[in-house]
Amino acid sequence: MKSSPNDQARLLELQAIDIRLQQLDHRAKTLPEIAALAGLSSDADALRRELASSNGALEDARRELGRIESDVAVVEARIKRDTERLQGSSSVKDVAGFESELAGLRRRQLDLEEIELGVMERVDGLEAAAAELTGRHDELAARIAAAAAEKDAVLEALTSERAHAAASRSSLAGTLPEDLLALYERQRARYGFGASLLRGGVSSASGVKLNENDMAAIRSADPDEVLLCPDSSAILVRTAESGL
Incomplete structure (x- = not known):
């Protein structure tokens, strides 16, 4: 020939342009911004799992607290009812029965209130932990958004440079x-x-x-x-x- x-x-x-195009393609695939974003996304996934577990434990504790509060309300209602019946009774036998039942109900009330206090403290601790994790999640989400914007800006610049180089290549190749x-x-x-x-x-x-x-x-x-x-x-x- x-x-x-x-x-x-x-x-x-032409060879110089092709080398530059290869370099741009390689850089677009290996941007440190992409690796940084992947690392942040991985951290976010782990944090979301931790937050979901924390929220699950909090919901369980709240449901437990609700059940105990319901039990306390039932006992309080029975105490009120038996107290009213005691006050309205003139039967010695009935009075003795009401007093015995009221004593048992009050012991049950004390036991439930002690349990209720412990669960309330656990709920407070779980709420604080969930709030701390939520704060970390929101902060990480902001960092991810910033990293994504930075990556997009770099890729946009590379895409523009590549388009210019490709146009130059096409123009040059057309003259050969x-x-x-x-x-x-x-x-x-x-x-x-x-x-x-x-x-x-x-x-x-x-x-x-x-x-x-x-x-x-x-x-x-x-x-x-x-x-x-x-x-x-x-x-x-x-x-x-x-x-x-």
């Missing part, structure tokens, strides 16, 4: 001979580099200095002959810096 030295040299510009561009694209897809600058006898794509036999073959080739680098298989672009 033959192509003008000028067109071959412009492949280096079709057969030369096709060869460049094929070699780049296969080997990673489509074009390589020969500078001082060293191929930029491989970083390897070509041996004398290869250099002799290159020197004998016409300037418009399209050559491939023997090490990288990229199109070997010759310039005044090539050391020929």
Whole structure:
């Protein structure tokens, strides 16, 4: 294949743009902002589970307190009823029975109130723990929102830069001979580099200095002959810096 030295040299510009596009794609996938956001999200998941467990324990304690309060109310109602019946009774036997029952009810009332006090203290402790976890969750949610906004801003800048580079690539590729561009694209897809600058006898794509036999073959080739680098298989672009 033959192509003008000028067109071959412009492949280096195309290669530079392709390298930049690869760098931008890699950076977009490996942004530290993405890793930071993932870490915060993981922390938030763990905190949500802890908060759900705390709220569950609080609800259980509140239900227990409600049952005890209901039991206390029942006992108080029975004490009030028996007290009224005692006051209205003239039967010695009935009075003795009411007094005995009232004594038992008052003991039951004291026991329930003691239990009620313990559960109320537990509810207070669980409410404080839930409030502390809720505060941490809200703070973490704010940090996640800020991290997401930062990530989006960086990605937006990268996307804009990539779009500009892609437009430049399309414009440049449109000015190159079709057969030369096709060869460049094929070699780049296969080997990673489509074009390589020969500078001082060293191929930029491989970083390897070509041996004398290869250099002799290159020197004998016409300037418009399209050559491939023997090490990288990229199109070997010759310039005044090539050391020929």
